[in-house]
Amino acid sequence: MSAHLSFARFAWRNLWRRRFRTLLTLFGIGMAIAAFVALVGFSNSFESEWKRAYESSGTDIAVVQKTFLNTSVDESDGATLMKLPDVASISPMILNMMDLTPEVNALAFGWTADTYEFESLHFVSGGRFHDGKSEVILGELLAQNLNKQVGDTLDIQGTGFKVVGIFHGASALEEGAAILPLDELQEISSLQGKVTTFHVRLKPAPPGVSSEQYLKQAQGQIEAALPGLKAIPAAERAANNQLVGAAHAAAWGTSLIALIIGILGIANTMAMSVFERTREIGILRAIGWKRWNILLLIEFEATVLGFAGGILGIGFGVAALRLLSRLPQTASIVTSTIAPSLLIEAVFVAVLAGLLAGAVPAWRGAKLSPVEALRYE
Amino acid sequence: MSNPAKPGPILEACNLFKSYDEGRIEALREVSVSIQHGEFLAISGPSGSGKSTLLQLIGGLDAPTSGEVYFEGSLLGSAIDLDTYRAKHVGFVFQAFHLMPTLRAIENVQVPMLALKTSADDRVKRAETLLMEMGLENRMGQYPNQLSAGERQRVAIARALANSPSILVADEPTGNLDSVNSARIMEMLTGIQKKHGMTLIIVTHENDIAEMAPRHIRIRDGRVES
Numbered sequence: 001m002s003a004h005l006s007f008a009r010f011a012w013r014n015l016w017r018r019r020f021r022t023l024l025t026l027f028g029i030g031m032a033i034a035a036f037v038a039l040v041g042f043s044n045s046f047e048s049e050w051k052r053a054y055e056s057s058g059t060d061i062a063v064v065q066k067t068f069l070n071t072s073v074d075e076s077d078g079a080t081l082m083k084l085p086d087v088a089s090i091s092p093m094i095l096n097m098m099d100l101t102p103e104v105n106a107l108a109f110g111w112t113a114d115t116y117e118f119e120s121l122h123f124v125s126g127g128r129f130h131d132g133k134s135e136v137i138l139g140e141l142l143a144q145n146l147n148k149q150v151g152d153t154l155d156i157q158g159t160g161f162k163v164v165g166i167f168h169g170a171s172a173l174e175e176g177a178a179i180l181p182l183d184e185l186q187e188i189s190s191l192q193g194k195v196t197t198f199h200v201r202l203k204p205a206p207p208g209v210s211s212e213q214y215l216k217q218a219q220g221q222i223e224a225a226l227p228g229l230k231a232i233p234a235a236e237r238a239a240n241n242q243l244v245g246a247a248h249a250a251a252w253g254t255s256l257i258a259l260i261i262g263i264l265g266i267a268n269t270m271a272m273s274v275f276e277r278t279r280e281i282g283i284l285r286a287i288g289w290k291r292w293n294i295l296l297l298i299e300f301e302a303t304v305l306g307f308a309g310g311i312l313g314i315g316f317g318v319a320a321l322r323l324l325s326r327l328p329q330t331a332s333i334v335t336s337t338i339a340p341s342l343l344i345e346a347v348f349v350a351v352l353a354g355l356l357a358g359a360v361p362a363w364r365g366a367k368l369s370p371v372e373a374l375r376y377e
Numbered sequence: 378m379s380n381p382a383k384p385g386p387i388l389e390a391c392n393l394f395k396s397y398d399e400g401r402i403e404a405l406r407e408v409s410v411s412i413q414h415g416e417f418l419a420i421s422g423p424s425g426s427g428k429s430t431l432l433q434l435i436g437g438l439d440a441p442t443s444g445e446v447y448f449e450g451s452l453l454g455s456a457i458d459l460d461t462y463r464a465k466h467v468g469f470v471f472q473a474f475h476l477m478p479t480l481r482a483i484e485n486v487q488v489p490m491l492a493l494k495t496s497a498d499d500r501v502k503r504a505e506t507l508l509m510e511m512g513l514e515n516r517m518g519q520y521p522n523q524l525s526a527g528e529r530q531r532v533a534i535a536r537a538l539a540n541s542p543s544i545l546v547a548d549e550p551t552g553n554l555d556s557v558n559s560a561r562i563m564e565m566l567t568g569i570q571k572k573h574g575m576t577l578i579i580v581t582h583e584n585d586i587a588e589m590a591p592r593h594i595r596i597r598d599g600r601v602e603s
């Protein structure tokens with residue numbers, strides 16, 4: 001036994017006195033942090049997979065509708081794009097999430113048979129599809145999950161598509177994707193003449209012009225030629241891609257709700273604790289503690305709850321993410337790698353949650369009148 | 378520690394009034410008392426007469442409704458704030474001991490020192506010394522509920538002395554003790570007062586305890602009788 005009494009030890013004894021309640025509170029905030037780690041981790045990893053997909057295909061700029069989440073760019077705008085001086089080649093495409101079987105949903109891309117995007121795919125078996133034919137190529141991971149080989153038929157939205165190729169992609173996204181002829185995907189989705197985006201490769205930058213300047217110039221050209229559309233550098237596009245945006249929004253939204261519940265849990269625990277210790281607070285004031293000492297003690301206890309809940313939550317969250325990266329439904333869009341920055345963020349959020357939750361109880365404890373508190377039965 | 382060489386009283390209460398419940402209860406009316414450095418003063422009176430209220434004002438736990446309390450010439454609540462005054466100059470002992478139930482004896486004694494900038498090592502050393510002085514060298518690791526009533530009060534006295542106050546105030550310190558333990562606690566309190574030259578102010582409603590003090594004031598209905 002160490003005879004030292006520190007502020008931290010005193011706080012710890014107070015939490016330990018009600019260990020069951022402390023444990024329940026920890027689980028509350030722990031679950032919130034777990035949701036944060038798993039969901040935000042999921043959406044971050046989704047984003048980084050997109051980035052990888054863009055980088056590998058050599059796309060410089062993506063041209064999309066200014067509004068959120070739609071497939072409503074006119075395919076005929078491609079002709080206008082091709083006339084622009086800086087544009088080397090374009091690839092009109094559709095991208096969508098699709099239920100292929102009740103268990104497996106996958107990203108579906110619609111490409112033209114001659115697109116440059118094929119350059120970054122490596123065929124494990126078979127080869128490209130043909131425009132206007134009910135043919136599909138599958139990422140290796142998706143083919144495995146669906147148990148399909150070249151020559152098999154895959155039912156997509158009521159139409160039988162023949163698997164003509166299986167490829168190895170640069171990112172987990174492509175690994176888990178199905179790629180169809182653009183015109184076929186337009187037809188089965190009733191989106192004739194429409195695309196989600198044009199991927200654009202630029203001509204090499206003229207000498208003396210920095211690549212950033214050149215990119216800006218090209219962006220300006222495209223947006224001037226096609227008002228209503230937006231030209232986004234590929235690197236940025238990964239971050240504000242419609243699907244990624246939706247994933248981020250859902251992740252942060254859900255985490256925020258869980259966090260609010262976790263914060264209320266800590267606040268409730270600390271408020272009860274202050275109430276129960278009214279007389280003890282009076283005693284502490286009598287024997288020399290100042291208001292801010294009381295405030296600090298209660299904030300410290302709340303922060304310990306937040307921090308410990310955060311550590312617990314990171315454990316749960318990492319486990320959940322590992323699981324997601326193995327499940328066939330989600331394996332194609334998530335990897336189990338977690339950025340250390342996310343864990344630091346999670347601890348920071350947990351500690352902040354504790355501080356926020358402790359604020360009102362701490363303030364109430366600190367403003368108690370010592371005489372009233374001492375008389376409290 | 379007190380400084381007997383300092384001129385003037387250590388405490389001077391002038392015209393204290395204290396009312397509660399928005400004036401419905403007048404607990405103290407026009408009380409003035411002057412207390413010298415190193416003095417041992419007993420305050421007695423019937424229950425509800427205002428003894429504890431007076432002690433709380435003198436000990437800086439509360440402010441009077443009107444009137445002033447001076448500590449070594451400084452006006453409490455203005456020249457010196459009540460928190461600082463309590464932390465540095467006053468030690469409180471209560472009837473119900475009021476120890477922290479989650480802390481061991483030696484930890485309880487360190488609590489007041491956490492409010493000042495005492496180093497961790499000094500805190501433990503000081504707590505050990507004080508508990509030894511109270512004859513509790515074998516009870517330092519016990520929790521309050523493992524101690525007898527007399528032992529608890531001795532821990533509480535050690536705690537009151539932790540920050541080396543010059544004034545010790547005790548509100549019915551023997552009220553929850555049997556006669557043997559009462560005698561022992563009184564012996565300790567008076568021993569400390571003599572040894573350290575401290576100012577000791579005891580509130581009691583028991584006459585034989587009040588009579589142990591060289592000076593004794595009686596309170597009735599919020600007024601000093603004699």
Ligand SMILES: Nc1ncnc2c1ncn2[C@@H]1O[C@H](COP(=O)(O)OP(=O)(O)O)[C@@H](O)[C@H]1O
Nearest residue numbers: 397398402404423424425426427428429430431
């Ligand atoms: N905080 C308070 N609020 C309201 N009434 C109080 C408070 N403290 C004391 N009183 C009242 O003031 C009077 C004096 O109380 P007190 O000083 O505790 O007397 P004693 O210690 O002599 O028994 C009593 O009537 C008591 O009920």
Ligand SMILES: [Mg+2]
Nearest residue numbers: 428429430548
């Ligand atoms: Mg009383």
